[in-house]
Amino acid sequence: MAKNGQAGNGRVGAVKNRTQFETPSGHYAKRDSDTGRIMDVKTSSKTPFKGVTKEK
Template sequence: MATNPPSGDGHRNGAVKGRSQFQHPNGTWFKRDKSTGQIMDGKADGTKFKGVRREKPKGK
């Protein structure tokens, strides 16, 4: 399997599995656990989480 050197430099190779993110109407991005549906974390600065897939808005 290929690697992206140098190892241990603090970056992730590939996407985060088992999680998704969505944006609340107030602009905050939240991370949700895929298996339980519980909200795990929110970002106060209004930017998206890196490497986490986005949920499609309902009704669109």
């Protein structure tokens, strides 16, 4: 599991068992790697989630 470091240092390692992909509308969606279910869609901005692996 990814852990947050000391204040100001950011995340140590990537978030496990999750991937993200860009939808046709340009937003990013987060998917559970084990089940394949979509967990969240980032609608506030069209930037990727931090620390989540991108699908190819």
